[in-house]
Amino acid sequence: MENELSGLSATFDREIDVANTLKELDSIRIKFLGRKGLLSVFYEKFGKLSKEERPKIGQILNSMKNKIEEKITRKVEALSETIPSISIDYTMPGYKIPAGKYHLISQTIKRVKDIFQGLNFDIADGPEIETDYYNFESLNFPEHHPARDMQDTFHVDGKHVLRTHTSPVQIRTMEKRTPPLNIISIGKCYRNDPLDASHLPVFQQVEGLMISEEVNFGDLKGVLKIFFSEFFQKETNIRLNPSYFPFTEPSAEVSVTCPICTNGCPLCKKSGWIEIFGAGMVDPNVFKKVNYDAEKWTGFAFGGGIERLTLIKHSINDIRLLYENDVRFLNQF
Numbered sequence: 534m535e536n537e538l539s540g541l542s543a544t545f546d547r548e549i550d551v552a553n554t555l556k557e558l559d560s561i562r563i564k565f566l567g568r569k570g571l572l573s574v575f576y577e578k579f580g581k582l583s584k585e586e587r588p589k590i591g592q593i594l595n596s597m598k599n600k601i602e603e604k605i606t607r608k609v610e611a612l613s614e615t616i617p618s619i620s621i622d623y624t625m626p627g628y629k630i631p632a633g634k635y636h637l638i639s640q641t642i643k644r645v646k647d648i649f650q651g652l653n654f655d656i657a658d659g660p661e662i663e664t665d666y667y668n669f670e671s672l673n674f675p676e677h678h679p680a681r682d683m684q685d686t687f688h689v690d691g692k693h694v695l696r697t698h699t700s701p702v703q704i705r706t707m708e709k710r711t712p713p714l715n716i717i718s719i720g721k722c723y724r725n726d727p728l729d730a731s732h733l734p735v736f737q738q739v740e741g742l743m744i745s746e747e748v749n750f751g752d753l754k755g756v757l758k759i760f761f762s763e764f765f766q767k768e769t770n771i772r773l774n775p776s777y778f779p780f781t782e783p784s785a786e787v788s789v790t791c792p793i794c795t796n797g798c799p800l801c802k803k804s805g806w807i808e809i810f811g812a813g814m815v816d817p818n819v820f821k822k823v824n825y826d827a828e829k830w831t832g833f834a835f836g837g838g839i840e841r842l843t844l845i846k847h848s849i850n851d852i853r854l855l856y857e858n859d860v861r862f863l864n865q866f
């Protein structure tokens with residue numbers, strides 16, 4: 534038995550010498566020390582030995598078991614220490630993870646909100662599926678009035694439309710709140726317009742409303758001048774030309790000095806001016822619909838396209854580019 538044990542010891546020494554992975558060491562441990570391992574056979578035989586033989590063989594068996602355990606443990610430790618320094622080079626440059634950014638339209642919306650909030654305007658909201666009452670009637674578009682044809686409407690059913698503008702939020706806000714108030718609202722609008730370089734069937738508008746005991750056209754012009762100068766990050770002048778909207782009287786078409794050029798470019802069609810918003814003084818008929826005293830309160834309102842603001846700011850000549858989501862285009866801004 535002594536000979537057999539020294540043979541086993543030699544086998545173990547050979548195998549442990551060539552093992553160089555943790556997996557191999559684990560197999561060696563199972564092979565020699567496992568419950569059905571090579572050493573267990575000797576422990577079984579040990580039980581059948583005579584009293585005289587036991588002490589000596591017992592000692593050999595125990596010291597062999599200790600030696601095997603110790604050697605395996607030492608080699609596991611040595612391998613564990615060397616593995617990280619082989620597989621990780623801490624001096625390698627890391628991977629750069631591409632950072633996301635706001636979409637151009639989101640950038641515009643954020644900027645518009647920031648500027649108006651800085652001017653003490655609150656943000657208001659309204660539904661995109663609107664009743665005929667809020668989209669038209671309350672805004673002084675009587676039924677069958679030709680002004681309804683100014684906007685090609687998507688009808689949902691007899692009573693509901695996809696809102697054609699954000700102006701209904703004016704009415705919803707006035708119904709909920711008492712004056713004075715300053716609000717803007719930004720959101721999606723829908724019109725049955727054919728898609729081209731300057732029209733989308735789904736687009737976004739910003740709407741503004743300021744009501745106080747004494748506001749006038751000069752205040753409207755002042756607020757818009759501050760807004761556009763901030764938005765284009767350039768001193769911008771405002772021009773108001775007479776226009777018509779049923780819910781404002783008088784009404785105006787707002788133009789701004791071209792933010793790109795000083796003496797004429799394709800964007801302003803060489804005129805130096807760009808039409809950008811609709812605006813006006815709140816019509817007394819609108820105040821009547823929300824039970825505001827038209828003798829006491831005065832207000833101005835304005836509204837325009839978020840996409841148009843974006844196109845002008847960045848000199849982009851086709852509105853469709855904003856929604857194609859080609860990252861090669863979007864990454865430029």
Ligand code: DAH
Nearest residue numbers: 698700811812813834835836
């Ligand atoms: N709602 C108008 C449109 O979509 C834009 C507009 C014009 C809004 C004049 C206003 C305003 O608040 O006062 O064409």
